[in-house]
Amino acid sequence: MRSLLCIAATVGLALSACSTAAPQVTVANGIVEGFCVNDDVVQVNGFFGIPFAEPPVRFEANTAKKPVPKTNWTGVKATKTMPAMCTQATPGDSEDCLYLNVYAPDGAASGSLPVFVIVHGGAFAFGSANDGTPAHIAKYLAAKGLVIVMIQYRVGPLGFCTTKDSVMPGNYGMWDAKMAFEWVRDNIAAFGGNPNDVTAYGGSSGAALIDAMHLSPLATNLFHKMALFSGAATDIWDAPTKQKCEERAASLGLTWTDSASFKAAMLSAPASGLGSGWLFHGESTFDTIYADWSPVYDGDFFPTTGAAMRAATQPKPSIYGISFLEGAGTSGALNITSETVEKIVNYMVPATVGNRSLFQSYLIESYRNQALVLEPTAIDKHAAQAALGERNRAAGMDAVLRRNFELFGTNQTYYRYVFKHFNPATIGTRYPFISFASHAFDQYYSIGKPGFTFTGDDLTVVNLYTTPRPGHNPNGAGPVSSLAVPWVASTPANPSLNYVIESTPSMDPQFFFGRPHLNNVLNKIGGTFRPV
Template structure:
């Protein structure tokens, strides 16, 4: 009898110890019902997967509002990604019906109300990716449950069109481009209109993203269409000023794609009409990357990206930072964001028994700086080899290759964006960081630091989600990153909020340039100043002042 009574009391206690849950939620398109995931005593996360934020998009048309649905939409599984090439560039996957988002709402004993909202934009070179991408054992890397639960914010992840269907453009009004950016805008707008019903504060939205998603975040900040749409933004490893983040010759790209799919008319209108009736899979595969035909750095293959369309992006990104004056901005890079690219461009850097020669370094520089010719090769090489000494060690040379690509593709453009933001800010704050946790990827040389995208596992709380493959130091780092990121979303200051942080993070201003070094041992000494300022000055002053050269003046360092 006592056992039965104890069991009954325990059952009642467990029932009362469970958290609140939203159940059915009314949105502008209709009712949705997700699932409640238990995260521990008195707390859980309501998860809604695959909510449509727009109708099936027309080919190279702007997204339109979804017509809605009858009954209750069971939002319990991810919907298809947008049509794209696969990672190996061997086939396509996804669908043109792909404009869906996912919502993670943390709950306690009572229903959440007025929570800050963080909208995540995935990366993938504007060519591939999805809101539920990168399988991470039993879950997606971008699963927002841990971040929502530990940070006390609503996390939203969104799909958008990529590749040819998202970024093909004529460079004029006939096919302006930027359809993927318009999709992101439509998703953020949907969140603004609907998130209150999920317990969110529509007046406190932060957008964040990584790589091309980080550049997309920057583009959303710069667009005049975003005024009043969100309050804060975080760019992790990419900005609109990154050389891979803007299409320089969209007409040449669209003609190349048209030739590949048999739309060979020299009349542009006829060519576009042909493209619009061509099989979408064929059009998608026409943009696949062929590393075997690569001439020069892999960056040169990344030809599909946003364009200056005179509308969503009305001018060059560097001239649009006045539109960011009221948006708090936090941006940074990983210490070796360029390592992945450098390993393709100069394969010897990852081979312990293979030397990397000075000539290979010059050849890489030549590919990156071809628009400036021989003078750029020599001046860049001199700056980056200045610390080598007369007999440089191989690790020093190999790390220099990574530094060149990291600086050129990520770090310097990010520092320029931070400076432009600080220059134009009216009450908004600016923050800079360097993520420098040693790589966890096996097989790399011992000198490799933080690889491209390695920060994401910590932001999304994977060391807590999958504890067996991480150490306590990784959980400490993850807890601190979630605290900084979500404090920033709540208050505009990563040091202030209800999540404890290990050290104060000072703001980046017009004249003072502090940055936080993020790893598993953050202390007050982790705040440093003027990140790689010598190299930032080189690329922004010396390199910029060099004259452009014509195609026939460009020099191959092998033929001096």
């Protein structure tokens, strides 16, 4: 699901009230000139469209997969307009897209502020550094004492197509993201950011990408903390990316006989035919749920399996979050019948589980018991949505945290939340079937939403959701110093504690109402639990 709309390419904001109308910063490649985004609280400057690499050559670069660092320029480069998003079948997109946007409080001392790198989601098919609204990001994130960096990376076929060999190894989008984080490491001090205090923040596929970078020996040291919502690097490894690339090529009328001729054919394809396109396969049958594009094992960026890399990687201080009804955004439009619910149960409960019918009844009833908070007339529909969201998002994040506790014990810091606040105006008429906070809704409150004005309870939640970030630090003090209701960290003895984010927040002892743990137990009993 594409969660955010893109804002206009040129940002026209009043500069007259700002003390520094055209701030300049010297980075490794030259001088960039930005503009004042706002001075509502403190002046925040924007530097939009900073190149962090040379324009990528399709399926090529040095060593055939990695982007090339940006060469130096002379004079002052104007960085005042949003960059073109990476090719995704959207007007104004481009293969020349390796740029990032920086928001920085004016006058910050070099290296003095925490850094927040935002990685967009979008099923590895959509999204850009332009997601959200500049005024919201400046006021509710940067003005609170953060340097914000929003990156973009190649998506869709151009970002992830692979022949699963050295001809087209894939993971181009991963290499792009790695180079963007390297740019942050090498340049962010000039904007006031501390390169030794970098938090990677993302949702959905953005969260999965960050978690995957954390597992890679080549990228794990490029950031120090993670704030992830609605995603983790679990099932992405199994996505049928090679198959979907071949299907896309065939749909364009391309022919090939081997990897080399496939690459040659893809090089000749029009960019318009390589723009995104995605589907969660199996959504109608619940046989399996995978997106078209994703990272793949390549023996390089990912030298071994996800399970092996996780066992070898010390966890970072992290925030893990999900929305109240994760599955609604992708399954809510389906016609939910008793047969569909049965298929969900068949998908979730392994066939090897003894007394299967009892498990099925228990599982369905555990979702139907949410009738206290769901519309009684739509109970089966919401039960199906909750089940799908749990299996494919919440359960994966829960399994990652529990696995880390098994591997590393108390030598880690985790905070968890469920985002429950919901205002139907945030989605308008696009998803009329959604009546609860669904997949990645929390990002509206962290980076804003074009065309939507936050008032009343929305502003309460905005401040609640954005306040913890600056205090989320490596020494374990956590993200909770200024919250009225204490946010208690998870522990090996009590891994399910989570913060419920709504206008009146609370702590809940059961992450996602305890359902992901039930799912994992069922999988383990059935002998089909996949390690994460």
